[in-house]
Amino acid sequence: MIEILTTGLPNTVQDLGRPGHLALGVSHGGAMDKQALAIANLMLGNDPSAGGIEVALHPFRLRAHIDTAVAITGADCAVSIGDRPCPPWWAMTIRAGETLVLEAPRAGARSYIAFAGGIDLPPVMGSRATDVKGGFGGFAGRGLSRGDRLALKPAQCRLPAGGIGAALEERRGAADALASAIELRVLPAAEFDAFTPEAQAAFTGSEWRITNDANRMGYRLAGETLSLLSPLELLSHGIVPGTVQVPPSGQPIIQLADANTCGGYPKIATVIEADLWRLAQAPVGARLRFSAVSIEASTEALRANRQQSHDFIAARNLMAGEQRAP
Amino acid sequence: MVVGTPHISLAGSGALLLDGMQGAFNDATQELVWAVANAALSLEGVREAVPGMNNLLVVFDPLATDAHSVGDQLMSLWSATDAHPVTGTHHTIPVHYGGARGEDLTGWAAHCGLSVDETVRRHAAARYTVAAIGAMPGFPYLSGLDPLLAWARRSTPRLKVAEGAVIIGGAQAGIMPMTAPSGWHIIGHTDVKLFKAEAELPVLLRPGDKIRFAIAGIEA
Structure with missing residues (x-):
């Protein structure tokens, strides 16, 4: 069991989400940076979809009440376990009574904590992800509070002394989000042609800032005003995470993991799935720049993204095999 | 067709x-x-x-x-594809119209140029179809609203509309399955639960289901 010592309500139990229920109005949800949580789980020998904690508000502290192992990925923040510092993207043992501390990120926005075996909560509609809007899943359908105690599934996890780490090529250089604009690849969406040529040019040609109105449902952006050629009345339609809507204010909204499943605003573009983690790690105030890609390039990026998890599993299995050898 | x-x-x-x-x-x-x-x-x-x-x-x-x-x-x-009409389940939803949990009822009647009783009677007389489920878990987009009762959405959405609120937005009718923001008008409330995450069938209504609102009370 673990006990939450310092937290904020935006911190929630998440897994890889509950796809398959959009037609019931239920969002995909799950970790905003799914790759980070998946890799954290894989480092501990868990299924990549095991339940962990998404930390969106730092600092965060928890105490272990049993000997176990944790992996911390996502944002680049100072981490300590007991009196030992823990490098970024690292898995280490934690003993009963020790405290895990995640300080405010130097770069990035969301940290992920996986536990050997995963958090033991009953899946709701196939997932342990917290759906805050619907008030279900995760821990009592809400964000974590001080004093909450979470059970862990029993697990056998042997880590080398000092732990193990993961390094992902594409995460390098993505570190300092505030120094330069974050590049997001987009595909044009249904109403792209309904915007003025000036709006189309400004969308990819100018920078956007993430406003304070940014959470798991979506980010409101500030920048140039995007205008339609003529007013448009749309009937409600299904939308996916990554959809960039433009309400009458002309300031875009990017819909994310916990977005409503249907919307009615005109859609100028969709951020490709392989780049959604970049948004998850973009803090309030970060600048964004959109660049159009082909559908082939978008699919290729997704393929490369998934291949990384496969490569990681293969590498880990190889290492585990070598450890067992006489 | x-x-x-x-x-x-x-x-x-x-x-x-x-x-x-x-x-x-x-x-x-x-x-x-x-x-x-x-x-x-x-x-x-x-x-x-x-x-x-x-x-x-x-x-x-x-x-x-x-x-x-x-x-x-x-x-x-x-x-x-042949579009056979779906023979959905019929549901009767009892509604307490108006009062504190139906605060837009009198404004709605005035907008329609009808008395409160006549507005409610028309709302309850219509036969609605669940066109789609979406936005939030279990929320039904209902078609079949009497065109006389249509009322464009609020220009500023309310940040919280309570679970059970019976609402209309434009030419559509709906019922809130949970407390959430909405720009639709609140005309009453019902105690019928539309979404139970832990249930085997979490969502009460399905596309193609038929809805009838029954008048459980009117408080102008």
Whole structure:
């Protein structure tokens, strides 16, 4: 069991989400940076979809009440376990009574904590992800509070002394989000042609800032005003995470993991799935720049993204095999 | 049945939005949306089919199939699928109209140029169809509102509309399955629960279901 010592309500139990229920109005949800949580789980020998904690508000502290192992990925923040510092993207043992501390990120926005075996909560509609809007899943359908105690599934996890780490090529250089604009690849969406040529040019040609109105449902952006050629009345339609809507204010909204499943605003573009983690790690105030890609390039990026998890599993299995050898 | 050629657009590399809209919302088009949604779930690589209002979002794995192939198949389904009217379940929803939990009732009646009683009578006399479920878990988009009762949405949405609120927005009617923001007008409330996450069937209403509102009380 673990006990939450310092937290904020935006911190929630998440897994890889509950796809398959959009037609019931239920969002995909799950970790905003799914790759980070998946890799954290894989480092501990868990299924990549095991339940962990998404930390969106730092600092965060928890105490272990049993000997176990944790992996911390996502944002680049100072981490300590007991009196030992823990490098970024690292898995280490934690003993009963020790405290895990995640300080405010130097770069990035969301940290992920996986536990050997995963958090033991009953899946709701196939997932342990917290759906805050619907008030279900995760821990009592809400964000974590001080004093909450979470059970862990029993697990056998042997880590080398000092732990193990993961390094992902594409995460390098993505570190300092505030120094330069974050590049997001987009595909044009249904109403792209309904915007003025000036709006189309400004969308990819100018920078956007993430406003304070940014959470798991979506980010409101500030920048140039995007205008339609003529007013448009749309009937409600299904939308996916990554959809960039433009309400009458002309300031875009990017819909994310916990977005409503249907919307009615005109859609100028969709951020490709392989780049959604970049948004998850973009803090309030970060600048964004959109660049159009082909559908082939978008699919290729997704393929490369998934291949990384496969490569990681293969590498880990190889290492585990070598450890067992006489 | 005569329906036009739909417009298909990309919603990222893993989804397509088929828009069958021919101007205003049309019940015949909606029946085709439901039928094509069912059929689309059998297509290779397709993961989800999400009926909207006269449109359909189809989510697929772009590494198992591709947008061109899914798009072509959706076009074929749209022209070849028979839209049998769905024989959905009939539900009667008791409504307490007006009062503190139906604060827009008198404003709504005034907007319609009708008495409160006549507005309520018309709302309860109509037969509604669940066109789609979406936005939030279990929220029904209901068609069938008496055109005299239509009222454009609020210019500023309320940040909290309570679970059970019976609402109207434009030419549509709805019921809030949970407390959430909404720009629709609140005309009453019901105690019927539309969403229970832990239940075997978490959502009470399905596309094609028929709804009738019963007057449980009027408080002007």
